[in-house]
Amino acid sequence: MRRIHLFDTTLRDGEQAPGASLNPEQKIVIAKQLAQLGVDIIEPGFPISSPGDFMAVQRISREVQGVEICGFARSVKEDIDAAVRATEAAERRRLHLFLSSSNIHLDFQLRKSREQVIQIARSMVAYAKRFVDRIEFSPMDATRTGDEFLFEIIEAVIAEGATIINIPDTVGYALPEEYGALFTRVMKNVRGSSQVEFSAHCHNDLGLAVANSLAAIRAGVTQVEVTVNGVGERAGNCSLEELAMAIETRKEALGAETGIRTEHIYSVSQKVSRAMSFPIAFNKPVVGRNAFQHEAGIHQDGLLKNRNTYEIMDPDRLGIPRSMIILGKHSGRHAIKHRVSQFGMELTDDQMEVLYTRFKELADQQKIVQDHQLMGLVGSTVNAVLEPYTLVHAQVLTGTTGHRMASCTITNNATGEQRICSGTGEAPVEALVAGMRQVLPIQVEFDDLELYSLSSGEEASGEAIVTVKAGGKSYRGVSEHRDVLMAVAQAFMAACNQAVREQGAFSETTEGVSAAGH
Numbered sequence: 001m002r003r004i005h006l007f008d009t010t011l012r013d014g015e016q017a018p019g020a021s022l023n024p025e026q027k028i029v030i031a032k033q034l035a036q037l038g039v040d041i042i043e044p045g046f047p048i049s050s051p052g053d054f055m056a057v058q059r060i061s062r063e064v065q066g067v068e069i070c071g072f073a074r075s076v077k078e079d080i081d082a083a084v085r086a087t088e089a090a091e092r093r094r095l096h097l098f099l100s101s102s103n104i105h106l107d108f109q110l111r112k113s114r115e116q117v118i119q120i121a122r123s124m125v126a127y128a129k130r131f132v133d134r135i136e137f138s139p140m141d142a143t144r145t146g147d148e149f150l151f152e153i154i155e156a157v158i159a160e161g162a163t164i165i166n167i168p169d170t171v172g173y174a175l176p177e178e179y180g181a182l183f184t185r186v187m188k189n190v191r192g193s194s195q196v197e198f199s200a201h202c203h204n205d206l207g208l209a210v211a212n213s214l215a216a217i218r219a220g221v222t223q224v225e226v227t228v229n230g231v232g233e234r235a236g237n238c239s240l241e242e243l244a245m246a247i248e249t250r251k252e253a254l255g256a257e258t259g260i261r262t263e264h265i266y267s268v269s270q271k272v273s274r275a276m277s278f279p280i281a282f283n284k285p286v287v288g289r290n291a292f293q294h295e296a297g298i299h300q301d302g303l304l305k306n307r308n309t310y311e312i313m314d315p316d317r318l319g320i321p322r323s324m325i326i327l328g329k330h331s332g333r334h335a336i337k338h339r340v341s342q343f344g345m346e347l348t349d350d351q352m353e354v355l356y357t358r359f360k361e362l363a364d365q366q367k368i369v370q371d372h373q374l375m376g377l378v379g380s381t382v383n384a385v386l387e388p389y390t391l392v393h394a395q396v397l398t399g400t401t402g403h404r405m406a407s408c409t410i411t412n413n414a415t416g417e418q419r420i421c422s423g424t425g426e427a428p429v430e431a432l433v434a435g436m437r438q439v440l441p442i443q444v445e446f447d448d449l450e451l452y453s454l455s456s457g458e459e460a461s462g463e464a465i466v467t468v469k470a471g472g473k474s475y476r477g478v479s480e481h482r483d484v485l486m487a488v489a490q491a492f493m494a495a496c497n498q499a500v501r502e503q504g505a506f507s508e509t510t511e512g513v514s515a516a517g518h
């Protein structure tokens with residue numbers, strides 16, 4: 001197996017995505033998680049670009065161990081000086097210099113001749129080499145440069161001491177076979193190429209960044225530059241999790257492996273998405289919310305018999321906490337029965353038939369049947385109340401200033417008692433949660449909230465996914481509502497109900513249903 005080094009540029013190229021900028025504290029937290037994830041090199045920013053970025057690179061160099069830190073610089077002395085200073089404390093470091101090489105960049109952006117560009121590349125690599133031994137050089141827009149000049153500039157920087165040659169597909173133009181073949185030609189024809197490492201850096205304008213990176217690996221590169229969630233300029237960069245999982249899943253075919261600890265993939269992806277306010281598409285491979293969810297009855301049936309029937313990766317190994325079965329109008333009896341049994345219940349065949357009919361009626365009216373709705377259906381089928389609490393009413397007073405206030409009415413289904421509770425907070429969700437918590441018999445921590453808009457226009461409805469923690473375990477509740485605050489309140493209630501049930505703080509008023517395990 002060839003070991004492929006993953007060079008993470010989430011905090012530099014990724015951060016160049018519009019609206020994705022991070023403050024130094026956020027960068028430090030993410031850099032530590034990247035190190036734990038097992039990336040080999042981190043490019044934490046562009047030191048000359050701002051005092052904040054300088055400070056972030058400097059602190060990451062001091063505080064993050066076990067990875068090589070890369071100081072990014074244009075091929076100018078001031079940038080190199082800043083990158084040298086910012087990375088001084090790193091355990092291991094390299095400098096990364098770039099300079100445009102394509103005619104279109106030279107003519108319209110740099111306004112320099114090829115001779116001038118070669119001269120700058122030579123002198124700046126030689127200058128950087130005075131301070132740091134490991135020098136990476138990137139001829140920007142390499143894939144639109146043409147062999148002759150590309151070979152010339154790469155040969156020149158190798159002669160001056162560059163140790164890593166990165167060939168960026170800056171505008172995401174290359175096709176996989178072209179990109180692979182370009183590396184093969186460079187490695188064959190450029191003098192000094194056997195002494196250096198080669199690196200791929202792909203943008204995703206045509207959705208080919210991962211495919212191009214794999215083609216480069218096949219051609220012999222030992223480093224690939226990636227970003228978490230594929231964030232980056234325009235359509236982004238090669239996605240770390242997609243590439244890592246392609247290599248992991250097809251390692252025999254590729255003869256390659258990475259140092260990624262897959263169990264951290266999902267949490268890092270979530271953290272980066274939140275910190276950058278950059279949502280992940282539902283159907284994004286590996287980390288999208290639908291990536292391991294199945295609604296079709298035939299698929300659900302197959303999965304319940306053997307996960308491998310419709311899944312090529314195990315979400316548990318990626319640290320993905322979600323359930324694989326989504327109940328909707330395509331779901332069959334097998335999946336519904338399975339979900340009911342996950343709540344510790346077994347229904348007779350007759351009860352199952354009644355439930356199935358009611359389920360299909362509800363599923364026809366909405367996209368997904370949530371767990372608390374299923375529990376309601378099971379309850380009405382067996383004439384029992386299975387949910388510990390029902391949120392009967394909630395009202396929130398919100399505005400632009402002052403504290404937000406919420407009042408809620410919640411029924412304790414075991415005793416029939418109704419309680420009205422109220423809470424305040426700096427934001428409406430905080431006020432709602434403060435109020436609702438008062439009725440709960442156990443300590444529940446509000447851990448996470450995901451909010452999605454499910455439609456457009458004034459009638460748009462929102463979906464809330466709330467995760468709570470109780471007794472060292474996580475519980476998720478999902479709800480959809482035209483009033484997003486109601487969606488949050490119901491999702492919170494659903495998550496708390498699971499926690500209360502599982503922590504044994506509720507005895508069901510159950511008739512005619514056998515509560516397995518209770």
Ligand code: KIV
Nearest residue numbers: 098138140141168170
């Ligand atoms: O896309 C690109 O060309 C880059 C280089 C500066 C490496 O990000």
Ligand code: ZN
Nearest residue numbers: 013168170201
């Ligand atoms: Zn780039």
